[in-house]
Amino acid sequence: MSKKSSTMKKILIPLFIVIILAASGFYYVYSTYLGKINTVKITKNEEELQIQPVVADKSKDIINIALFGIDTRADDYDGSRTDSIIIASLDLSHKKLKLSSIMRDSFVSIPGEKYDKINHAYEVGGPELTVKTLNENFDMNIKDYMTVNFSALEEIVDAVGGVEINVKDYEVDLLNKTSGSSSVGTGVQTLDGQQALAYSRIRYSGDADYERTLRQRTVLQSVINNVLKSKSLPQALSLIEILSPYVQTSLDQGALIGLGTKVFSAGGITMEDTRLPVDGQYIPGVWDEVFYLKYDTLSENVSYLHDFIYEEKGYVPSPAVEEISNTILSTVSKN
Template identity: 40%
Template sequence: MKKFFITALSILLIFLIASATYIYILLDQIENNSEDNSLVDSLDSSNSSNSSNPPKKLTPEDLGISETAPKASETGVTNILLFGLDSRTENHISRSDTIIITTIDKKNQVIKLTSLMRDMYVPIPGRNKNRINTAYIFGGPTLAIKTVNTNFDLDIRYYVTVDFFGLERIIDQVGGITIDVKKQEIPHINSCIAELNSLNKNTKPVPLLTEPGLQTLNGRQAVAYARIRNVGNADFERTERQRRVLVELFKKVKTLNPLKLPGLVSTILPYVETNLPKTEILSLGISVLGFKDKDIIQYRIPVDGTFTSQRINGMAVLVPDIEKNKALLHDFIYGDDTNSEVAGNDDINARQ
């Protein structure tokens, strides 16, 4: 019997090592941005080893990281910018209509999501003030990261970008996600599904929703849900929906059989662009899977009462009090209050 257990344990260890090696190899499938993959000392050197003209190594100054920005090495907090592109064709660069700071706090073992409103009117380095979502189309993820860092004094070096098409496929790969759909949301979701059906001419049209309530949405239906803004509290409520989709996606991944993870990684990585080194992805992934029974805490910038709605150069924009929002954002990201949850309520007063 003892020999049996030793043999079984050996087989298990071999499988785990093999799975980790397999996933590590699969990470090469990620579409790495050749310039932004060189972020300071986070570069995985293997990504540029075959290039005769290695990409320029970006400095903290290139990314707008100040000396006062809290450092991940000191706080135990890693911030990653998640960009969702509003592109109508695959692999086409566009504005980042979804901008979310994903915070992985190893010290408190918690994940936090902070939406940055796309219409926030801020200084964009090297350009005039504009909506924050234009930084991506002006200068790709490098300028978008620099814009967030300089305005909110953060030390963000990593990003992940996905478009409608990629997110749809990722959600389908986990078997869909559970969303409580409101009756008034259905016509708007269906309108968006119809648009996505027309854009995806090479795939079978996805059925429209017929009833409200708790239900499993497939990838295209979930993307449509995350995109709608003409119902409820406009773009403020849309950011809630976007975070809700990410939270439900994360929950679904955590329930999957570990034996299926390598296959899942193999399928979804081609639809993701990132500058995260393979070693960092593995490290963060292992840390996150070890966060037991913790809710994902949510937030939104600018916070209610810290901005004004204005029309500038013909654009409807949100003009934030940068200093107030910077202080509140730092308190949320680096604070140890892990029992608060803002999910479903974007008002800062819900946490006070």
């Protein structure tokens, strides 16, 4: 399987595990299937995780978890770069599930290392260093993660009866060509698993990689909505069985049960999504023969992110973020 074809598959699985568990509502499922998930703990020390005091006590009703997708074998999580990075935020106060994509070419400070693409952090320091990188650069308070390296998006989409997607005219040819189909047209279409994967892989059409992240989040939201509406135990069991062997996480069974229960008990969860860097607030280019997205400015992007996640307008980034922001800008002229 190619790297491109597995990118969308890898970002979906972690969130599915939590949502599917919530939808099933049967606790015996947890012990039966979650034992297959590889649990790897990371430090919970806030200082070690680069969590700034100003954000350490952010609203307890908002739970942030880092979702990572990597390109590697099913039994090997080490030494890989993240193809996909998403901050999943469960907002219990407003009954929202928010997905924030961080572009993998984002130029950031990697704690203890150097300024580089954010997807380099996983290669040199695994999930713990990547969590630290997210916290340091974006004033986040993330303490847990989920990583996936392979999945079966086609089977997942087919298991929930397909996904409804509003297909644009410039996406049709690439979607049909990649999926080997000729039946998809423009407008709202019900895509099967193979077609949904092809849709999520479209990169060289529209707004390139930026729009691809939007397609990925669109498919993700459609599948989750289908799962929440169905509440089918057989469907939940089938999906958990497919997904659980391919997940590594810092969350143990009890924590996963807790998350699932919170989603289920909240009721009426709506979904929102965004991406960083924000349009018009980044500088793409090649520095030292490497392509980067440099934030212009990181501080403004962080303020936007906190408005999105915490619904807190006028957030003033920490001095640490301001320093990183200024450092990034100082490198722009060296193109």
